[in-house]
Structures are given as structure tokens and as C-alpha cells.
Amino acid sequence: MNHIFFVTLKLLFERKRQTIVAIIGVSIGVGAFIAMASLMNGFQKYFIEQALDLNAHVTLKIKDEPDKERILRKVYGEGVSFSIFGAKPKELKDKIIDYKFLIKKFEKDPNIIGIAPHLTGQGIVRYGTVDKSATLVGIDPTLERRASVIDKFISNKKLDVLISDRDSIIIGKLLARDLGIDEMGKKVIITTPNGITHLFKVVDFFDSGITMLDQTRIYMNLKTLQTIFNKPNEVNEIIFRVKNVYQANEIAEKIKNETGYYTESWQKAFRNFLQLFKIQNYITYMIVFAILIVSAFGIFNIIMMTVLEKKRDIAILKALGYENKDIIRIFVFHGVTIGFLGALFGCLLGYGIQEFLASVNVSVEGLVRTKGFALDRDPLYFIYGVLFAFVFSTFAAFYPSYKASKLNPIDIFRSSA
Amino acid sequence: MSIVIQLRDISKKIRDETILKNINLSISKGEFISIIGPSGSGKSSLLYILGLLDIPSSGEVYVEGEKIEFTESSKIAHFRNLKFGFVFQFHYLIAEFSLLENVMVPMVKAGISREDAKEKAALLLQKLGLGGKEKRKPFQISGGEQQRVAIARALANDPILIIADEPTGNLDSKNTAIVMDIFCKLHMEGKTVIMVTHEIELTERTERIVKMLDGKIIEDLELSKKKC
Numbered sequence: 001m002n003h004i005f006f007v008t009l010k011l012l013f014e015r016k017r018q019t020i021v022a023i024i025g026v027s028i029g030v031g032a033f034i035a036m037a038s039l040m041n042g043f044q045k046y047f048i049e050q051a052l053d054l055n056a057h058v059t060l061k062i063k064d065e066p067d068k069e070r071i072l073r074k075v076y077g078e079g080v081s082f083s084i085f086g087a088k089p090k091e092l093k094d095k096i097i098d099y100k101f102l103i104k105k106f107e108k109d110p111n112i113i114g115i116a117p118h119l120t121g122q123g124i125v126r127y128g129t130v131d132k133s134a135t136l137v138g139i140d141p142t143l144e145r146r147a148s149v150i151d152k153f154i155s156n157k158k159l160d161v162l163i164s165d166r167d168s169i170i171i172g173k174l175l176a177r178d179l180g181i182d183e184m185g186k187k188v189i190i191t192t193p194n195g196i197t198h199l200f201k202v203v204d205f206f207d208s209g210i211t212m213l214d215q216t217r218i219y220m221n222l223k224t225l226q227t228i229f230n231k232p233n234e235v236n237e238i239i240f241r242v243k244n245v246y247q248a249n250e251i252a253e254k255i256k257n258e259t260g261y262y263t264e265s266w267q268k269a270f271r272n273f274l275q276l277f278k279i280q281n282y283i284t285y286m287i288v289f290a291i292l293i294v295s296a297f298g299i300f301n302i303i304m305m306t307v308l309e310k311k312r313d314i315a316i317l318k319a320l321g322y323e324n325k326d327i328i329r330i331f332v333f334h335g336v337t338i339g340f341l342g343a344l345f346g347c348l349l350g351y352g353i354q355e356f357l358a359s360v361n362v363s364v365e366g367l368v369r370t371k372g373f374a375l376d377r378d379p380l381y382f383i384y385g386v387l388f389a390f391v392f393s394t395f396a397a398f399y400p401s402y403k404a405s406k407l408n409p410i411d412i413f414r415s416s417a
Numbered sequence: 418m419s420i421v422i423q424l425r426d427i428s429k430k431i432r433d434e435t436i437l438k439n440i441n442l443s444i445s446k447g448e449f450i451s452i453i454g455p456s457g458s459g460k461s462s463l464l465y466i467l468g469l470l471d472i473p474s475s476g477e478v479y480v481e482g483e484k485i486e487f488t489e490s491s492k493i494a495h496f497r498n499l500k501f502g503f504v505f506q507f508h509y510l511i512a513e514f515s516l517l518e519n520v521m522v523p524m525v526k527a528g529i530s531r532e533d534a535k536e537k538a539a540l541l542l543q544k545l546g547l548g549g550k551e552k553r554k555p556f557q558i559s560g561g562e563q564q565r566v567a568i569a570r571a572l573a574n575d576p577i578l579i580i581a582d583e584p585t586g587n588l589d590s591k592n593t594a595i596v597m598d599i600f601c602k603l604h605m606e607g608k609t610v611i612m613v614t615h616e617i618e619l620t621e622r623t624e625r626i627v628k629m630l631d632g633k634i635i636e637d638l639e640l641s642k643k644k645c
């Protein structure tokens with residue numbers, strides 16, 4: 001192999017301009033891949049993480065699905081779409097009153113870390129002259145923090161005040177902003193659909209980063225909300241935190257089978273987003289793939305050009321005893337070296353872009369609110385980038401190399417005579 | 418004298434044209450042979466077959482008594498690398514390589530370490546009067562010097578046969594004389610040299626003249642041994 005290195009490295013080094021152009025091409029491809037992958041996946045992971053933090057891994061709840069629909073689904077499966085006309089609304093089981101028993105029952109399950117009951121309902125919150133509708137969530141703070149990471153999103157960590165002061169609430173940061181509340185201790189009036197009004201003190205803010213939640217949610221003590229809604233010992237949702245989030249589907253199924261209640265895993269709750277992410281990933285990877293293809297063509301071109309320019313040298317190498325496989329190796333190695341150096345600089349470039357993105361301070365307010373970009377700086381992307389560069393450059397180099405090996409030296413000697 | 422290479426009844430057809438017809442040729446160790454003939458008579462084609470660069474349409478080639486199987490391409494490449502040294506009308510030096518590196522190319526293929534190859538190549542260049550110019554690129558030296566580097570490269574692996582196709586075809590008379598002196602010197606050292614030329618006066622320095630016409634050897638003339 002000594003002779004392969006000797007010839008190839010010499011050619012690469014002496015043809016600096018072509019070599020550098022090709023390396024830059026690959027670097028851009030690899031760098032773009034790393035940057036885009038960490039940006040896309042960073043966003044998605046951030047979103048899912050937030051979603052997983054905020055939304056139970058598994059939720060047990062009342063589902064108001066008419067029996068007919070349920071029957072149709074049972075018979076024809078989930079995939080069918082149908083419309084039902086003239087179905088009468090049925091008295092639905094809209095409460096979970098055995099929740100204490102359910103919590104006890106599943107507490108022992110080793111796959112479940114925490115369980116917490118929720119009573120949710122709608123209300124109008126008024127501060128001064130401003131009215132906003134809100135989702136009221138009654139929680140048991142002690143159980144809640146075992147079943148979710150609610151503490152993480154409470155600005156001043158005053159969750160426990162909900163226990164000591166039954167008339168305190170924690171309200172979404174954006175909701176607070178919309179109402180004009182900018183400090184704790186303000187009093188608001190909440191009106192529920194059954195006409196009851198109640199005075200509450202805002203003791204803390206809830207800031208999840210998910211716009212939809214921060215704009216609507218109000219947390220209060222479960223007991224308080226049960227009283228207001230006149231639903232003693234009743235909840236309409238139980239959330240479960242599981243050990244392995246990717247087992248949520250099975251656990252949801254199990255809970256459903258054992259309790260008879262409707263359950264929903266986070267995957268199901270977020271299936272629209274997950275689907276969207278899938279499409280987003282396809283697009284990202286297609287773009288990156290296109291970039292890599294372009295840089296592969298760069299390698300292909302450079303090597304093809306080198307081969308065409310070096311026909312005489314290939315002929316003399318063969319006359320001097322270099323075999324076809326030596327010629328192939330020389331030019332494939334040529335490509336692989338470009339690929340390797342390109343990958344190396346691509347990693348540096350990717351790292352540089354990551355550093356840059358990490359330092360950028362943009363406030364994004366859309367689906368989620370973040371300060372700067374949520375990056376996923378998984379070293380795996382670097383490994384993938386390097387692997388892609390290797391595979392692509394090897395493939396790109398192979399055809400011209402093969403062509404080169406098939407050159408007949410006599411043809412060259414005759415044609416230049 | 419042992420036979421270095423032997424062609425038995427070699428013919429070469431390209432499409433329907435026969436460019437070599439029933440060639441028989443034996444080359445003994447230490448011979449200095451010139452091949453002469455008009456353009457298109459098949460001199461180059463003959464050298465390509467002698468040097469295992471081309472495959473005959475029929476006939477057999479023996480190298481040091483061993484019959485060549487033309488399907489064994491790897492072995493043939495090995496032979497080219499170790500047993501033959503080619504010099505062409507054009508030098509075919511690799512432009513990006515220094516003179517030293519050009520001479521090293523066949524050596525590293527033969528498995529010689531880079532350090533040893535460097536040393537050997539430097540010695541060869543020295544011997545051919547190119548000492549001190551090892552680091553230069555081919556374009557930085559004259560045509561005569563380029564051809565001498567090509568000869569040094571042909572000698573790299575100490576071949577049993579030096580095959581030269583009009584090595585002086587592009588050179589002025591002064592450089593032609595230098596190159597001929599080198600071949601003579603190699604011959605005196607016991608090397609076997611076969612050289613195509615169409616300058617008749619050059620054949621006078623060789624010991625054997627093979628005349629070709631229309632793909633056939635029409636005359637094979639042994640001259641008396643002499644100091645060329």
C-alpha cells in the first residue's frame with residue numbers, strides 16, 4: 001500500500017487548488033448536515049421534552065365519544081372515516097370518583113413513577129376590567145410534582161402555597177401579561193360556568209414556553225376547584241408519569257384494560273406534531289441529502305477531471321507495473337482523502353455553526369417560546385456526517401477510478417506519439 | 418548466453434489489419450539491439466509485446482524461459498515492474514512529482530521502503546548526471562535531462578531488459594549523443610538494451626540490427642562485438 005499512499009498523497013498535495021475546492025464542497029455538506037440536524041432535532045426534542053414535562057405521559061380521562069362511534073371503530077378499525085347523522089346525545093359517564101382507589105392501585109406499578117389527579121374546567125378570569133377565559137386545573141401539589149415536573153415551570157417555586165392557602169392560584173405567564181398582572185400578590189376574580197365567582201390571590205407564575213398553555217392555564221388546589229364546581233371527590237383526569245416514556249403506549253393500554261377508562265399516551269396526544277416532525281425531518285434530510293449529493297458530484301468531478309488530465313500518467317504508471325487495482329485504489333483513496341478532510345473540516349464548520357447558533361439571542365414566540373435556538377448537540381450527528389462523507393466520497397470516486405483503471409496505456413502512447 | 422526474452426511466432430491483428438506477422442525473436446542477456454524500419458512497420462507494436470504491455474493475437478512470449486500467460490494480469494504487471502524498463506519518445510514524467518519522486522515511482526510499487534527508494538533514486542540520478550537537481554520538477558529541466566530522468570526511472574528496479582522506443586526522437590544531436598552514451602555505458606555494464614530508432618547512424622553503435630517492414634522482420638543482423 002506504500003506506493004498507493006505515495007502516489008495519491010503526492011497528487012493531492014501538488015494539486016492543491018482542486019483538492020481544496022473539493023474539500024470545501026464536502027465540508028459545506030457535512031457542516032450543513034450537522035447544523036441542520038442539531039437545529040431540527042434540537043427544536044423537536046425541546047418541544048417533545050416540554051410537552052412530556054407538561055403533559056402527562058399517560059392521561060386517564062373521560063372521553064365523550066358517542067357509543068355509535070365507538071362501535072363503528074370496534075368493527076371497522078381506527079382507519080375508517082365516517083359521519084353519523086341523527087345520533088342522540090347520550091348521558092355520558094363524565095366523572096372519575098374512584099380516583100383515590102385508582103391512584104393506590106397503580107402506585108405499586110414499578111413502571112409508573114407518579115400519579116396525580118386533575119379536575120379541569122373553564123372559567124373567566126378578571127383582573128380590573130380585563131376578562132380572559134382560562135383553563136382551570138385543580139391539582140394536589142404533592143402528588144402533582146411526582147407525576148409532572150411542574151416545579152420546573154413555576155417561576156418563584158411557590159407551588160406549596162396552594163396547599164397552605166386554598167385561595168391562591170398560579171397563573172400562566174402570558175395570561176398574566178394579557179391581564180396586565182406583572183407582580184405576585186394581585187387579586188383576581190374567577191367566574192365559573194355555573195355562575196360562581198371566587199376571589200383568588202396570584203401567588204406565582206407558570207412559564208412553560210408552550211404558548212398555548214401559558215396563555216390559558218391556571219393552577220389551583222384541587223379541593224378548592226372541587227368546591228367551586230360542586231364536584232366533591234371528583235376529578236376528570238388522572239395523569240401518570242412513567243419510567244420509560246417510550247413504553248407510554250403499552251402502559252396506557254394496560255391502564256385502559258384494567259380500569260375501563262379512556263387513556264391516552266403522550267404519543268397519541270401529540271400525534272399531529274409527531275407527524276409534522278416526521279415531515280419536517282424528511283424535508284430536512286432531503287435538503288441535506290441534496291447538499292451531500294452536490295458535494296459528492298464535486299468529488300466525482302474533481303476525480304474525473306484528474307483522471308482525464310492524468311491519462312498519460314496513468315498510462316506510464318501501468319507501464320511501470322502498477323496494476324488495475326492499484327490505479328483504482330489510487331483514485332478511490334484520492335476521493336476518500338478528500339472525503340475525510342472534508343468531513344473533518346465539516347465537523348469543525350458544523351461545530352462553529354452550532355456555537356454561533358447557541359450564542360444567538362433571538363426570542364421566538366410561536367408554537368413554543370425559546371430564548372435562542374434549542375440545539376441538539378448530539379455527537380452522533382458528527383459521526384453520521386463523517387460516515388456520509390466517507391460513503392459518498394468512496395462512491396463518487398469509484399466510477400472515475402474504475403474508468404482510469406480501464407485505460408489502455410498503449411492507446412495513450414500511440415495517441416501522443 | 419542465457420535468453421532474456423523470446424517471441425515465438427507472434428502475430429498481432431487489430432481489427433482486420435495484421436500489424437505483426439509471425440515474429441520470432443530471441444534476445445540474449447547483455448545484447449544491445451536496435452530495431453529499424455519505416456514508420457508504421459510495427460516497431461512500436463513489437464516493443465509493446467516484448468514489454469508485456471500488449472497481448473499478441475497468436476504466438477508465445479517467454480521471459481527468462483517462462484511462458485507468459487496473458488490472463489495473469491497481476492503477474493504481468495509484476496514483470497513489467499521488475500523485469501522491464503521502458504523509455505519512450507516522450508519522457509512521460511509525472512508533472513507534479515520531483516525528479517527524485519518520478520524515479521521512486523516504480524521502486525515503491527516494488528515494495529521498497531520510501532527511504533531506501535529515495536537513496537537509490539538519488540544514486541541513479543547522480544549516475545545520469547542529474548545530481549543536485551533531484552528536487553526539481555520536470556518542467557524545470559531541459560528535454561535532454563527529462564529523457565535522462567526517464568532512463569533513470571527505467572533503471573529503477575534494475576530490470577533485465579531496457580526497452581526504448583525512439584528515445585532520441587525528440588532530442589537534438591548533442592542530447593542524442595548523451596543518451597546513446599548512456600545506453601552504451603549500460604550495455605558495457607552488462608545490461609540488455611533494445612532500442613527502436615530511425616536514425617541509421619545510431620544503429621552503428623549497437624551489436625545487432627533488426628530490420629522491420631510491414632509487420633515482419635526482414636533482416637536480423639548480428640554485428641561483431643565492439644566497444645560502442
Ligand SMILES: Nc1ncnc2c1ncn2[C@@H]1O[C@H](COP(=O)(O)OP(=O)(O)O)[C@@H](O)[C@H]1O
Nearest residue numbers: 414431434436455456457458459460461462463
Ligand atoms: N489502434 C490501432 N488501430 C489500427 N491500426 C493501428 C493501431 N495501432 C497501430 N496501428 C497500425 O499498426 C501499424 C504499426 O504501427 P506501429 O507499431 O506504431 O509502427 P511504428 O512504430 O513502426 O511506426 C501501423 O500501420 C499503424 O497504423
Ligand SMILES: [Mg+2]
Nearest residue numbers: 460461462582
Ligand atoms: Mg513507433
